[in-house]
Amino acid sequence: MTAERKDLMLETRSLTRTFGALKAVDSVDFQLRRGELRAIIGPNGAGKSTFFAMLMGRVQPSSGDILLEGERISRLAPHRISRRGVSLAFQITNIFPNLRVADNVRLAVQSRQMSFNPFRGATSRTTIETTVAAILDDIALAAKADELAANLSHGEQKYLEIGLAVATHPKLLLLDEPTAGMSGQETTATSALIKRLSQRLSVILVEHDMDVVMDIADTITVFHQGRILAEGPPAEIRTNDAVQRVYLKGDA
DSSP states (O other), rough: OOOOHHHHEEEEEEEEEEETTEEEEEEEEEETTTTTTEEEOTTTTHHHHHHHHHHHHSSSOOOOEEETTEEEETTTTHHHHHHTTEEESSSOOOOTTTHHHHHHHHHHHHHTTTTTOSSGGGGGGHHHHHHHHHHHHHHTEEEEGSSSSSSHHHHHHHHHHHHHTTTTTTTTEEEEEETTTOOOOHHHHHHHHHHHHHHSSEEEEEEOOOOHHHOOOOOEEEETTTTTEEEOOHHHTTTOOHIIIIIITTTT
């Protein structure tokens, strides 16, 4: 394996998904380096969501392959892909609203414990509690550890969702519309959080807020009609004529 291949966290080869006569994703070759923060953008119906769903195993490819650190994961079930080190934070929050914030994170941390003693209280497990505290601090919810998750603001619930994804110790974090429905202040805080996380994780996010994308992404991949239309750093994508025509429409 070449040094360039060893540097890849994720790769897709001719990845395709058809629904009847429709090719939602059409022979996509995609590469993500270790430690890279990649944004995926494109107009509605471009294939972004289907591509994302295939990465997590929620939709099976019609053909082609997905490789995580060189190992094929294309036909694995979602829980097996998760065990390989891929974690997803959903656009619609997927938290336990009637549990405390700390308990939400604790459950996610415990899900990655290889052994479990039912006669030992979770709060006595020092390593788990240390990890929970660190995650709560990272997502700026340490002060609300004892609050019910249902009582958090929309933005705070999104932070918790990201925290649950991080608690599984992923190598690759997938974020689906992480700033959707947020206020300007919440969006700024979420962007900073994602940037911090990218210092120790590979991150792919699907995002419609172009200010966020242009501000934090290392590389942007633009989808159009199931294919990759363009790829490159934000400054290059901002001035790309084809991207301007089909997506940005002069707003850059």
